[in-house]
Every structure is written in C-alpha cells, then in structure tokens.
Amino acid sequence: MGTRVLVASRNAKKLKELRRILDDAGVAGIELVSLDDVPPYEExxxxxxxxxxxxxAKARDGAVATGLPCVADDxxxxxxxxNGMPGVLSARWAGRHGDDEDNNALLLGQLGDVPDERRTARFVSTCALVLPDGTTTVVRGEWPGTIAREPQGExxxxxxxxxxxxxxxxxxxxxxxxxxxxxSHRGRALTQLLPALAALA
Known part of the structure; x- marks a missing residue:
C-alpha cells in the first residue's frame, strides 16, 4: 500500500500531475489520496x-484533520x-471565483496601453508539505513569460x-x-518537493 499522502485538493488533474511526477522520478511506495477520499473537515x-x-495553511489543516502527511499548493x-498582481487574487480577479473569461478580459483591459516589452509575467506555484508532527517543507516554482494582447489556444x-x-x-x-x-510552475514546484516526499516512502 505504501505511505498515504493527502493532496489537499478535489482537482483530479492536480492528483494526476503529482502521480506522474512521482512515477517519472521513480518514487514508489506513496499512495496519494484527495479530499474526496477522507472524511470532510473544516477548510x-x-x-x-x-x-x-x-x-x-491548507496543508496544515489537512495534516491536523487526517493525521496524514498533506501536500497543498497555491x-x-x-x-x-x-506590481505582481493578480497574485493570490488570480482566481477571483474580476470578482467571482474561477470566472476565467472575466478575469482574462479584466487583465487585458488593465494592460491595454502597456507596450509589448513591458508585458512580462510569471505563473507561480507554491507547494507545502506538512507532516503530522508539524514538519513543514515549502517550495516555489516559477514559469516566466509574457501576456499577449488577445487569447490564443483551446x-x-x-x-x-x-x-x-x-x-x-x-x-x-x-x-x-x-x-x-x-x-509549468506547478511541475517545477512539485519536482522540488520530491526529496521530501521520497523520504516518506
């Protein structure tokens, strides 16, 4: 069975991504579970x-509530x-959480008169691993790039x-x-977390 590790997410894609990264690195003996696999707790x-x-905060809540090592990302x-915005407000930049279309439209509007050479940006992912004893590992992955003038791609x-x-x-x-x-930023962050995860296996 291996060591159970909680991924503090209900997003199946995040779970799959971490599973792939563990497999690619040859880390065996870890069973990933999501929030759907454990009794509900106050998040x-x-x-x-x-x-x-x-x-x-997310990883600590999960570890305390379940007694499992817990990985969370923001x-x-x-x-x-x-000046680094939207940052932590990215998902709710236009006011409603997860409204991708409005968020993108607002961002384009705010950058309307910004010349191409100043449209630099980065995706950031910070991942935390908190063990039941409180030991905490935090890593950060960045994916640099630029903001285009219109959406592209499906x-x-x-x-x-x-x-x-x-x-x-x-x-x-x-x-x-x-x-x-x-x-990606999340792939880069999760890869940095591998040694701490491998130590649990």
Missing amino acids: APEIGATFEENAI SGIEVDAL GGFGYDPLFHPDGGPRSAADLTPAEKDAA
Missing part, C-alpha cells in the same frame, strides 16, 4: 497575503506591470490563453498536457 478560507501562507499569475484553463511561456509564439493553452507538465 480554512484562502486569506493569506502570499501563496506560501495559503499553501501552508498558485496564480504575477504581472510585472501590475487547451488549459485560467490565464493560459493569454500567457506565452518565455515570450514564445505559443500560449500555455496551445501546449499539450505533457508539454505543460514539463515546463
């Missing part, structure tokens, strides 16, 4: 001022011309259609899931 609202605060996009979610990794011609929404995993 703190994401009110931290930083990705780090939110990720640690992620978003930081736009240089907006895949992905969130700000992917506007984000061009490394300023290239394709948006994150143009990439295959495998290409995105290999480059």
Whole structure:
C-alpha cells in the first residue's frame, strides 16, 4: 500500500500531475489520496497575503484533520506591470471565483496601453508539505513569460490563453498536457518537493 499522502485538493488533474511526477522520478511506495477520499473537515478560507501562507495553511489543516502527511499548493499569475498582481487574487480577479473569461478580459483591459516589452509575467506555484508532527517543507516554482494582447489556444484553463511561456509564439493553452507538465510552475514546484516526499516512502 505504501505511505498515504493527502493532496489537499478535489482537482483530479492536480492528483494526476503529482502521480506522474512521482512515477517519472521513480518514487514508489506513496499512495496519494484527495479530499474526496477522507472524511470532510473544516477548510480554512484562502486569506493569506502570499501563496506560501495559503499553501501552508491548507496543508496544515489537512495534516491536523487526517493525521496524514498533506501536500497543498497555491498558485496564480504575477504581472510585472501590475506590481505582481493578480497574485493570490488570480482566481477571483474580476470578482467571482474561477470566472476565467472575466478575469482574462479584466487583465487585458488593465494592460491595454502597456507596450509589448513591458508585458512580462510569471505563473507561480507554491507547494507545502506538512507532516503530522508539524514538519513543514515549502517550495516555489516559477514559469516566466509574457501576456499577449488577445487569447490564443483551446487547451488549459485560467490565464493560459493569454500567457506565452518565455515570450514564445505559443500560449500555455496551445501546449499539450505533457508539454505543460514539463515546463509549468506547478511541475517545477512539485519536482522540488520530491526529496521530501521520497523520504516518506
């Protein structure tokens, strides 16, 4: 069976992504479970001022409630011309949580007169692993790029259609899931978490 590790998410894609990264690195002996696999518990609202605060709070809640090591991530996009915003507010930038279309439209509006060379941005993912004894490991992955002037691509979610990794011609929404995993902020953060996870196996 291996060591059970809670991933504080109901997003099956996040679970799959971590599973793939563990498999690719040859880390065996870890069984990943999601919030749907454990009894419900009170989840703190994401009110931290930083990705780090939110990720640690989520992971700590999960570890305390279940007695399992718990991995949680908080992620978003930081736009240089907006002083790093939307940042932790990325999912609810336009007011309603997860309204991708409105969020993208608002961001484009705010960058309307910003010249191409100043449209730099990065996706950020911070992952925290909290053990039942309180031991905490925090890592941060960044995926640099630029914000385009219009959406492009059919895949992905969130700000992917506007984000061009490394300023290239394709948006994150143009990439295959495998290409995105290999480059993305969450993939980069999770990869840094591997030694701490391997130690649990």
